Amino acid sequence: MLSLIEVQKKLLPDLLIIMQRRYQILRSISFMEPVGRRTLSQAMGLSERVLRSEVEFLKSQKLVDIKSSGMSITKTGSKLLQELEIMMREISGINEIEVQLKKKLNLEDVIVVPGNSDEEPWVKNELGRACALRMKACLTGNNIIAVTGGTTMAAVADALTADFSNDQQEVLFVAARGGIGEDVENQANTICAKMAERSGRKHRVLYVPDQVSPEVYKSVVTEPSIKEVLTLIKQANIVLHGIGDALVMAKRRKTKDEEMEKILQGHAVGEAFGYYFNEQGEVVHRVQTIGLHLKDLPHVEHVLAVAGGVSKAKAIKAYINSKPKSTVLITDEGAAKQILACS
Incomplete structure (x- = not known):
């Protein structure tokens, strides 16, 4: 027997399109509030005329408030968003995308959030929220959570709240990497400290450069304070990390010309933990970094x-x-759709 949503897709497809649009407007307002109509229309790619009509409807249903400072979502609107989430995932086909991606990439699990963070900045907040929820589900009695840097990890930190863990759960956040010369707010140490602050838990930092020479590496890792943090990192039962674009990360690290040439010649497209990968997943270059390494993850x-x-x-x-x-x-x-589209 067809589900109600499947019946609606066949008999009332226009209704589902309107539902999705209004749901997306509510979600966008909830992430960007207070937000002006022009800013929201640009962020969503909708004309101001269409957006004005939809917002007036949402206001009439007491789902949004409109003030001089901008639009914001009401408590009723927030509750409706939460109730609609599962339904909208089915309508948009995200559940099926997760199944296909899990199979194609041979992964234990895949979580896909709506939208494209390249075009819609608030989608990164959704990634952060999804990661925070999954991380919370992974907690045991004693937890060491190793965290890398980057804007996506910063979004995860923003999503944490005081109810992240309970009194029976010990949680220690530890920076998995040193700094790599990027904005301080996006370094692992800063993000780690923010996660601890927002969740009311403890943290340890790793105040060392991310990339060093072999000689410096041998010297630094023997320092008692550094050695202690590195030991904690190796004991982590949860690791959070981003995945970088190879060339972007190489430039951020101010990579030397000869090493950059190696990355280019190796056709590297991705980077994680100082390892640069080509499209086949082969390591074409590796930098000497202090902190968590790829070999530690298994x-x-x-x-x-x-x-x-x-x-x-x-x-x-x-x-x-x-x-x-x-x-x-x-x-x-x-x-997710781009990965599935690739042969």
Whole structure:
């Protein structure tokens, strides 16, 4: 027997299109509030005329408030969003996308959030929220959570709340990497500290450069304070990490010309933990980094890889070709569809 949604798709497809549009408007307002109509129309790619009509309807249903500071979602609207989430995933086909992606990438599990973070900045917030929920489900009695840097990990930190863990669960956040010269707010140390602050838990930082020479590496890792943090990292039962575009990460690290040439000649498309991968998942270059390494991941119970956007599709697929068995991929609709479209 066909489900009600399947019947609606056949007999009332226009109704489902309107539902999806209004749901997306509500979601966008909830992430961007207070937000002006012009800003929202640009973010969603809708004309101001269409958006004005839809917002007036949502206001009449007491789902949004409109003030001089901008539009915001009401408590009724927020509750409706939560109730609609499962239904909208089925309507948009995201559930099926997850099944297909899990099979294609041979992963333990895949979580896909709606949208494309390349075009809709608030989608990164959804990635953060999805990762926070999955991380919470992974908690046991004693937990060490190793965290890398990047804007996506920063979004995960923003999604954490005081009810992240209960009194029976010990949680320690530890920076899995040193700094790589990017904005301080996106470095692992900063993100790790923010996660601890928002969840009311403890953290340990790793105040060392991310990339060093072999000589410096041998010296630094023997320092008692550094050695202690590295030991904690190796004991982590949960690892959160992003997946980078190879060339973007190489430039961020201010890679030397000869090494950049090696990355280019190797046709690297993805990067994680200082390893650069080609589309087949082969390591074409590796930098000497301090912190968590790829070889450490097979011993970790839960590895959560978070990355989204169509532009990251090749990087995600490249990394996943050499991922540890326990990896769960958390991505968005844009990247997922692009990966599935690739042969």
